Amino acid sequence: MDAVVETRKLSTRAKAALGGAVALIGALLFWWFAPSGSSQTVGADQVTISTVTRGTFDDFIPLRARVTPLLTVYIDAVEGGRVEKMLVEDGATVAQGQPIALLSNAELQLSTLARQTEVEQQINNMRSQELALAQTRLANERAVLEADLALDKARRQYEREKPLAGKGFVTAKQFSDTEADYRYRARNLAALRRSQATDARLQTSQLSQQQAAAQSMQSGLSIARANLDALQLRAPVAGQLSGFSVQVGQSLQRGERVGQIDSPGRNKLIAGVDEFYLGRVQLQQRAGLDFGGKRYAAKVTKIYPQVQNGQFQVDLQFVGAEPANIQRGQTMQARLTLGDPAPALLVPNGAFYNETGGNWIFVVTPDGGSAVKRQVRLGRRNSEFIEVLEGLEAGEKVLTSPYTGYADKTRLDLTK
Template sequence: MIRDTSGQDRPLTPASTVWSRHRRLLLAAGVLGVGALVTATALPAVQRMVAGGASVSQQRLGLATVEVGPLVRDVAGEGKVVAAMSPTVYALHGGNLVLRVKAGDPVSQGQLLGEIDSPDLRARLAQEQSNADALRTELQRAEVDGREQRSALASALESATIDLQTARNDLERQTKAFEAGAVAGMQVEKARDAMEKARITQAHAQAGIGLKDDSLKFELQARQQALQRQQLLVQDLRRQIDELQLRSPVKGQVGQLLVAERANVAAGAGLLTVVDLTSMEVQMQVAESFARDLAIGMPGEISGNGGQFRARVSSVSPEVVNGEVAARLRFEGDMPAQLRQNQRLSVRVLLDRREKVVTVNRGSFVEEGGGRFAYVVQDGQAVRRNVKLGAQSLSKVEILEGLKPGEQVVISGAQAFNGAERVSLAQ
């Protein structure tokens, strides 16, 4: 069988058909070029999204810039006015109370606030005063008796002295008569014996006066000491009687009445309080975390009553109650006028001031993770970075390591990162 030339024949394409095919190829190449350009432009963002996981809106975050400047560590809060001195008046003795003032009355130092009626104490004073009078009378009687006895002894001494002189004169006469041969020697001896007897009598009388003086001295001294003891007892009772009058220990205002009028009070019972308005302080509660830095003498500032007043920390409580410590500030210079007990004022205490330190605004990152890391904004991402914090204030925190001035840090809203190393940020 003879083959024909039909297998070698090729149909010709029209020119319009060829031009349409070239246009489609050019269009496809353009689309591919544009796609490649878009892919090259969006590739870094896609890579960041893939590396950082889910994206977080930057509008939900709080950002702060790391900067160099002063760091003022302070603690601020609300305080209440308290009296530096608010003594309580106590009943030193039992009895019926009679008050002369009411709560809120202004009083001066030493002013009579009231008195306690104690009939038993007054009766005891009268008895002891009577005993003192009796001892004084006995002392005077003893003095009179002593003078009488000494007078009698002095008379006996004078008689003995006269007898001695008479015996001495008689001995001289008898001696002269014996020498003249007028009397016997026996008369001389007899006169000598009489003189010796008179001398001994006179010596005993002299000694008797000395012993009696000593005896009277000791007796009178004993009676005087007994009278002094009794007088001291009377003085003590009078002091107790004076203590029945209640007087204000300070200048100020009567605070609270602790007992009712005309009440029968026992010894040691609290009666009323007096507030010293000339010495007021402001007490504030400080969180335990700041309390360890508080010290007596630190400067402070009290705001209220239309002004600001300088103050200093006067005392810090050693006890922590409900996570807080009580601290008191005392005004420096003149106090503001019209202060009232328990009045509320704003208080600020300066703990420390440091110059030229790297700081950033305080945020939740300080408490999260113990302040060991923070998220730094870099190229549209929040990158987790380890940091080391230093001193902290209510508004700022010192950065020791990990951050540089000018960098932006996420200070709030980082909980949405779930601890990721990198998080993409959407505008």
């Protein structure tokens, strides 16, 4: 008979040890292959992979500019009134000072006439005062002349009697009276001259004040007449009238805007620039634009530093000839040059810059299986490329698509 073969079984302790080893190996494999919190798996077709290259960096920014008149002068109603007559139509070309509408304002006309009458009365009163001052000055001069004549007579009488009184031919009383009269005439003449000088000084000051007051009244009357003349609306400058939509019979308030005049044949461009370039845009910088198959040059003439919706505005003025047949409000594409072209290491411009600010970027590993976060330093940028200053080498591949949802990751696993 065959012998019974005894089967040897693992002990309970051995089974426990083998199960623990298998569990440990599984945990290690899961830890190795499972994605960590700092990594994420994404499809290669969901990102944009670009190559770092060497080339020439053209330091420019594209602009979308709007055509507007080079000079715009607004027309306001200086005085309110009722529109009586329209002299030109909206869109007409007007000359400087040309009447464009006629207003009426009975209250202003009456007040101007009353003001004119009042001013004329005051001026007549001042003329009467000037006449009285002149007459007083003449009377003072006449009094001085008479006193001087009397003094001269008294002096001659005194000089005649003095030697005679010494010889006894003229009584002492008579000579004493003559001497006293002579001294009185001298003091009287001196007093009159002092009074005349004082009166002349006061009269001169009073006349100056009256003349200044008269000039002020004349100026006020001129302003009143100018306000009355302002009822006739005139073109302040030559150009094309626009926005002039008032109608006969319409009542206009003081200061109400009634239209504007645009400079004829001359235009400028207003463009919005990203606030990132606020410190780099300067006056007189050059810009170029293509229109109708031709290249036109322009320059920055004004910078508006106020930032709204992430942009500030600049004015561009054409250098030399400007495109023909362009219309107000038309948009044009322009390129604003910020610096000279220079050789540089370049990475294509992409939406990643909005997430990183140019401080880091995802670099694709040589095997193409993942992308690793790397600190870099990026410089100038235009609509096509960004200048690389540090952290990348030519030929490396980087992700330039948006980093939305990846900003807190250090590695991206790329799947086919």
